[in-house]
Amino acid sequence: MTTTTRQDIDLMAHLMRRAAFGATLDELEQKAAKGYEETVEELLNPGDPGDLSQDAIRRYHVDHSELRQMNSAAGNWLYRMITSKNPLEERIALFFHSLFATGYTKLNQARCLLNQIDMFRQRGLGRFDTLLVELSRDPAMLLWLDNNESHNGHINENYGRELLELFSMGIGNYTEDDIKEASRAFTGWTLGNVEYMAMRAMKDSIWPYSRIAWHFQYRADDHDEGEKTFLGESGNFNGEDIVAIICRQRATAEFICTRLFQFFAADRVDDDGQAAIDEMIDSYFASEYEIGAVLRTLFNSDYFKSDAARYARVKGPVEYVVGAIKTAGSYRQPTLGIDKVAEQAFFMGQGLLNPPTVEGWHEAEEWIDSGALVERVNFVANELADTSQPGVKAIIGKLADANGGTLTPDEVVDNCLDQMGAIAVSDSTRGALVDHVGEHGNLSLSDDSSEQRVGELLGLIAATREYQMA
Amino acid sequence: MTTATKTTSLEYIKTIGITNNGDNGRGFANPYSIAVSKDGRIYVISRCDPARATAIRVGVQDIDENFLFEFSEGYGSGPGQFVLPVAMAFDSQERLFITDEFNHRVVVYSSEGKFLDQWGEHGSKPGELNGPAGIAIDSNDNVYIADQHSHAISKFTADGRFLLRFGREEDSTPEHNLCQPWGLCTDADDNVLVADWRHNAVKRFSPDGKHLQTLGGLSDTLFNRPSGVALDSEGFVYVTDWGNERLQVFTPSGAHYATERGRATLSKWAEDFFKSNPDEVEVRKISNLTPELPPHLADDPYQVSAQTEPYFWGPVAVTVDDHDRVYVVESNRHRFQIYKRP
Numbered sequence: 001m002t003t004t005t006r007q008d009i010d011l012m013a014h015l016m017r018r019a020a021f022g023a024t025l026d027e028l029e030q031k032a033a034k035g036y037e038e039t040v041e042e043l044l045n046p047g048d049p050g051d052l053s054q055d056a057i058r059r060y061h062v063d064h065s066e067l068r069q070m071n072s073a074a075g076n077w078l079y080r081m082i083t084s085k086n087p088l089e090e091r092i093a094l095f096f097h098s099l100f101a102t103g104y105t106k107l108n109q110a111r112c113l114l115n116q117i118d119m120f121r122q123r124g125l126g127r128f129d130t131l132l133v134e135l136s137r138d139p140a141m142l143l144w145l146d147n148n149e150s151h152n153g154h155i156n157e158n159y160g161r162e163l164l165e166l167f168s169m170g171i172g173n174y175t176e177d178d179i180k181e182a183s184r185a186f187t188g189w190t191l192g193n194v195e196y197m198a199m200r201a202m203k204d205s206i207w208p209y210s211r212i213a214w215h216f217q218y219r220a221d222d223h224d225e226g227e228k229t230f231l232g233e234s235g236n237f238n239g240e241d242i243v244a245i246i247c248r249q250r251a252t253a254e255f256i257c258t259r260l261f262q263f264f265a266a267d268r269v270d271d272d273g274q275a276a277i278d279e280m281i282d283s284y285f286a287s288e289y290e291i292g293a294v295l296r297t298l299f300n301s302d303y304f305k306s307d308a309a310r311y312a313r314v315k316g317p318v319e320y321v322v323g324a325i326k327t328a329g330s331y332r333q334p335t336l337g338i339d340k341v342a343e344q345a346f347f348m349g350q351g352l353l354n355p356p357t358v359e360g361w362h363e364a365e366e367w368i369d370s371g372a373l374v375e376r377v378n379f380v381a382n383e384l385a386d387t388s389q390p391g392v393k394a395i396i397g398k399l400a401d402a403n404g405g406t407l408t409p410d411e412v413v414d415n416c417l418d419q420m421g422a423i424a425v426s427d428s429t430r431g432a433l434v435d436h437v438g439e440h441g442n443l444s445l446s447d448d449s450s451e452q453r454v455g456e457l458l459g460l461i462a463a464t465r466e467y468q469m470a
Numbered sequence: 471m472t473t474a475t476k477t478t479s480l481e482y483i484k485t486i487g488i489t490n491n492g493d494n495g496r497g498f499a500n501p502y503s504i505a506v507s508k509d510g511r512i513y514v515i516s517r518c519d520p521a522r523a524t525a526i527r528v529g530v531q532d533i534d535e536n537f538l539f540e541f542s543e544g545y546g547s548g549p550g551q552f553v554l555p556v557a558m559a560f561d562s563q564e565r566l567f568i569t570d571e572f573n574h575r576v577v578v579y580s581s582e583g584k585f586l587d588q589w590g591e592h593g594s595k596p597g598e599l600n601g602p603a604g605i606a607i608d609s610n611d612n613v614y615i616a617d618q619h620s621h622a623i624s625k626f627t628a629d630g631r632f633l634l635r636f637g638r639e640e641d642s643t644p645e646h647n648l649c650q651p652w653g654l655c656t657d658a659d660d661n662v663l664v665a666d667w668r669h670n671a672v673k674r675f676s677p678d679g680k681h682l683q684t685l686g687g688l689s690d691t692l693f694n695r696p697s698g699v700a701l702d703s704e705g706f707v708y709v710t711d712w713g714n715e716r717l718q719v720f721t722p723s724g725a726h727y728a729t730e731r732g733r734a735t736l737s738k739w740a741e742d743f744f745k746s747n748p749d750e751v752e753v754r755k756i757s758n759l760t761p762e763l764p765p766h767l768a769d770d771p772y773q774v775s776a777q778t779e780p781y782f783w784g785p786v787a788v789t790v791d792d793h794d795r796v797y798v799v800e801s802n803r804h805r806f807q808i809y810k811r812p
Binding site: 055058059060062063065066067068069071072111115192193195196199200203205206207208209210211212213214215216336339 | 740
């Protein structure tokens with residue numbers, strides 16, 4: 001039996017901020033007792049998500065059943081993020097949603113976007129080539145990048161171009177001819193009833209009887225059967241062959257591993273970070289392109305565990321919002337307002353299912369501007385100041401159990417930072433928090449105003465610079 | 471007893487409805503319940519998605535698809551208003567009783583749309599309401615309410631005086647008690663039939679709450695989260711099998727009689743829409759609206775219905791009128807389909 005140290009808790013908190021949406025102190029202690037590598041394996045090998053049932057959600061929210069509105073679909077995903085026991089599945093889906101950014105505005109099809117997210121959830125930790133084939137068959141992607149308009153003899157290069165540039169290799173690693181040849185290989189990959197579906201999407205039609213969802217259809221009679229030369233290889237390639245060739249390239253490994261590093265480890269890549277990426281690339285090839293293996297290498301790397309990686313990422317709006325809601329304990333049951341939460345994330349700069357372009361969101365420091373910061377702080381302050389929420393109540397209960405329910409300002413701040421997920425703050429931040437609590441002296445949980453003071457402090461902590469980071 | 475007999479098809483009559491993206495007039499926004507008056511007028515409540523909450527209303531039309539009028543006091547918790555309406559039923563005086571699972575109350579309107587009354591206190595004690603869903607009114611104007619989060623049926627007088635609660639405490643086995651009940655109806659003997667949503671069953675109780683009969687159950691495949699139940703004049707039982715996106719029909723003795731997946735056609739209102747959108751007509755003609763789907767979609771009735779316009783999608787309620795016409799309400803398709811036993 002090993003003893004859990006403070007360092008173990010802090011490391012586990014770091015892992016859970018990256019591979020999950022944070023965790024309470026109780027959860028961190030349990031996971032630390034289980035062990036770091038074991039927890040990594042649990043995250044990488046998810047079981048039953050045990051999340052809020054879709055039946056219950058659909059019965060309560062009519063549009064989570066119909067999924068006509070983008071915010072309903074986004075809210076539906078938020079429920080999953082908030083309540084799933086498999087947080088890494090949700091994080092990897094969020095990662096690929098940003099990398100393979102597909103948006104509602106052109107499609108007017110919230111359901112198919114959510115189906116795409118579900119595909120990311122199911123395939124995101126598996127082989128990258130499988131994922132790219134599924135992506136190429138995904139109805140939302142097909143219409144988003146116009147592959148429905150790419151025909152034998154009349155190609156549309158949009159999907160072929162972005163597959164290489166934005167989704168797998170990056171500029172400089174292929175030629176314009178490679179784009180054309182890839183596009184030829186994906187001719188015939190389209191939707192069922194594509195003419196009607198494309199018209200309905202273009203007209204944003206919900207008539208006569210609401211949306212009709214989309215499904216993939218391969219039209220052999222529209223596929224270019226001619227020989228193609230792609231990245232130096234020749235043959236009568238179809239789409240699967242193009243993906244197989246892409247995934248064999250060193251540039252692809254560098255591209256996907258770097259993007260994973262930036263999403264899960266640090267916004268900026270320094271020399272030590274590059275060494276970690278090189279290890280990830282080795283795992284990519286050794287595992288035959290398995291994303292889960294790549295992440296295992298990252299999470300177990302010295303770099304990831306080092307101080308350099310702590311608080312080295314700006315939280316995206318969605319992870320920020322979900323983390324705060326999980327702390328508050330709200331939205332565990334179907335509740336009017338989840339769609340508004342999705343809207344709040346949009347105001348903070350990240351509208352789920354609504355990326356600004358196919359390039360996704362501009363992340364890292366660009367998440368934070370003065371407007372977005374105000375939206376962030378206001379949202380979490382409201383959420384965490386609500387002392388009726390079960391998570392907030394639990395924190396208050398923990399404080400009441402400490403020191404007989406009477407705490408100095410220092411003790412209140414340290415306890416709350418711990419309960420919110422072992423958050424480390426600078427001395428100046430801590431000093432400001434202590435000063436704020438100290439304005440009203442010691443905290444006695446028997447006082448009428450004590451719960452409100454705790455709620456205010458939780459909101460204040462969530463407004464700190466450190467809480468904006470992961 | 472659910473021994474299978476020869477499966478029979480229902481006779482399809484017609485479809486009425488169209489998505490109403492505005493806030494008035496013909497069409498529906500997530501219809502959730504139907505009640506048919508003695509003179510045959512069809513009352514449909516639109517629950518509405520959040521973006522259209524202000525359009526919450528009861529629309530009235532006839533079997534010939536003539537839109538007649540509509541009414542409500544609007545969205546909210548004020549007198550006569552709704553937030554999450556669920557189900558409707560007429561009493562003997564043609565007053566329309568409507569449950570609201572958010573406001574935890576029953577609102578009563580006249581058949582001409584005048585707000586008359588409301589009653590119900592939020593809570594989980596006997597006599598209180600906690601997410602009221604289905605509603606049925608017996609021949610003596612006793613009002614039965616499926617009290618969803620109390621996992622019980624509560625019985626009231628028409629003016630809201632509490633009489634009885636059952637389905638929860640008196641029996642500990644899922645075969646006899648209820649979990650998140652939804653739709654209700656009463657039979658000719660004033661027994662109550664309950665769509666026991668979470669138990670995948672339909673149960674019949676006597677007027678004093680004794681369990682009489684169960685169709686389906688957690689170990690059965692007859693239902694997946696049944697939402698509504700209704701009876702015709704001969705006692706045949708119609709169940710909207712919400713999770714399976716279908717209608718199940720049983721003989722009065724409980725034998726399986728028919729399964730209907732849905733056969734919607736264009737309503738008159740839908741035909742009018744296409745008259746003014748001829749460009750859509752041409753591409754619709756070359757489309758297959760009952761497509762074969764890839765395996766990852768084909769195994770899930772919910773996904774199949776999302777792709778297949780004629781099928782039921784979100785069948786939340788079923789009602790039978792005095793002519794034994796069966797109305798299946800589809801929240802996600804903003805319409806209802808009408809059938810009849812041959």
